Amino acid sequence: MSRIAEIAAALAGYDPQALGVGAVQAFLARLAAPAAVTENERIPLREALGRVLAEDIVSPVSVPPHDNSAMDGFAFDGALLPADAASDASVTLRVAGTALAGAAWRGTLGPCDAVKIMTGAVMPAGLDTVVPQEFCFVEGDQVRFPAKALRRGDNRRLCGEDLMQGQPALLRGERLSPAALGMVASLGLPAVPVLRRLRVAYFSTGDEILSLGDAPREGAVYDSNRYTVFGLVNRLGCELIDLGLVRDDPDTLAETLRRAAGEADAIITSGGVSVGEADHTRAVMQQLGDMAFWRVAMRPGRPMAVGLIPKPEQAQRPAVLFGLPGNPVAVMVTFLAFVRPALLRMMGCHERGCAPPPLLRARSVSAIRKKPGRTEYQRGRVEPVPGAEPAVRIAGNQGSGVLSSMVEANGLVVLHHEQGHVAAGDMVDVMMFEGVI
The missing domain is CATH 2.40.340.10 (MoeA, C-terminal, domain IV)
Structure with missing residues (x-):
């Protein structure tokens, strides 16, 4: 049994002539798994945005590496706060020095002393609470603030409250976002192990399509789909292989599909998959690979094809082909609904990263x-x-x-x-x- 037929047999109520959106998504989730990409490389952090982690990143340090102040203010021992203070009661402490960010304060503290402290500065030993400076009244070396302004432990960041040394910071399959880059940088790591980029070949089909720069002619339109697909796939961080515009000639189509399968993990075409169209795309696809042609219960984007095109080296995993409709908006909608999640799976993203965006x-x-x-x-x-x-x-x-x-x-x-x-x-x-x- 072919892979396409095997997946179809496992889906309840599968009908290629009336396929719901959910059934298409379930089908493609099976077809795209396991990931097409296994090779990995180590690259500088600045080049890693959008790439997929090849290994777990385990934190070599605690973040933050020490208790520190979350505010500009005065650090003190929170035990000095009265348990049942009147609403107008205040606390008065002696200011013993100033703690700046970037260096530990080495002074000596008395029993009722505070330290003026800057945001990010290491909390002096024995002090666990910070009163923000806007709550304070300072006179000479004395600081006074309302007793009910805060509770013990307020405005202190604990050592390791973000990440503890030895804990996984990011897991294999995570697609690196700007926030993830910042997290990796907070660990002091200048490079990360990532999976290689997914290779995606794409082309448009049809004798009615004009390339940019061609003179206009009656009945013809310029090729917008190739540039839309370029933008959509480029946003995913894939390696793009632009095979241009392919005319409605069976031999040229077959040659282009074979080349695409040899060079890419996935192939995206636009146009030529509707029933009854006067072109050869469907027939050539059927001859070259294991294909399914669908009528999806959706608007826009009803006609769609999906399949597997063998690579010249038969031992390699076949290229996954997505045959999208020819209308420009239908191309974008079917890409977002179906192709994008499938490509993310092929890239090696974990399941959470392949889910459609929340509505x-x-x-x-x-x-x-x-x-x-x-x-x-x-x-x-x-x-x-x-x-x-x-x-x-x-x-x-x-x-x-x-x-x-x-x-x-x-x-x-x-x-x-x-x-x-x-x-x-x-x-x-x-x-x-x-x-x-």
């Missing part, structure tokens, strides 16, 4: 027509509303070939499979673009 709940400004039985992704513009839930309005023309409304939008309003018409004021789910594309 934002927003209130629809206007009514939206929708019939149950398919998932719809409508371009929307989310705006904040002071003191209330965010509001979302539909952004311009929703035609699957209209990119201007995709540019205007900052998210996709996700109208789920069984959902019907939306009334003005109803809450809806929105897949936000920020951080995704």
Whole structure:
């Protein structure tokens, strides 16, 4: 049994002519696992943004490495705070010196002494509480503050409260974010072990497509899809292989797909996968690989193909092919809904990192027509509303070939499979673009 048939047999209710969004996602989760990438390298931290960790990073130090002050103020022994102080009671202490960040204070403390301390400075031995300077009244070498201004232990960062030495700081499969880079830097590590970049080949198909720089001609359109796919895949940090524009010639298509399979882990095409189209893409794909052609219950983006194209070296894992629709918006929607999570799995990300982005709940400004039985992704513009839930309005023309409304939008309003018409004021789910594309 082929791998495609094996996965299809394991999915309840699999019907390639009427496939729900959830079934497509479940299918691709199986197809993309295990990760396609196993080779790794060690690279400088500055080059690691978006890369996937090849090994756990174990903290070689505690962070912070010592108890320190979280505020500019005065450090003292919190035992000096009265248990039941009157509302107007105060505490008066002698200031024995100043502790600056970057060096431990080495002075001697008396029983009722405080130390003026800067944010990040090491807490002097025996002191466990910091009163912020804005609560204090200073006269000579005396500091006074309200007794009820704080509790023992306030404004002190504990040694290792972020990370303890020997603990895992980041796990294999973590895709390194700006925050993760900062965490690695806080451990003093100048380089990290990462998996190699996933190699993704992509091309557009069709005799009606013009390359940039070609003279316009009747019935032809410029190739926007290749640049959209470039942007989407580049955001993932993959290595891109641009195979250009491929005409509707069976031999050229076959040659291009073989080359793509030989050079890449994944292949993305746009156009040529609809039933009845006057081109050769479907037939060539079927001849070269283990393929499935779907009609997905969604809008936009109904036609889609997925499969495995063997590499010249048969022992190697086949390249995964994603055949996307030809309409520009449908390319973006199917990429975000299906291809992006699959590529993240192939990159070696752990399961949490492959999950679709969380959906934002927003209130629809206007009514939206929708019939149950398919998932719809409508371009929307989310705006904040002071003191209330965010509001979302539909952004311009929703035609699957209209990119201007995709540019205007900052998210996709996700109208789920069984959902019907939306009334003005109803809450809806929105897949936000920020951080995704």
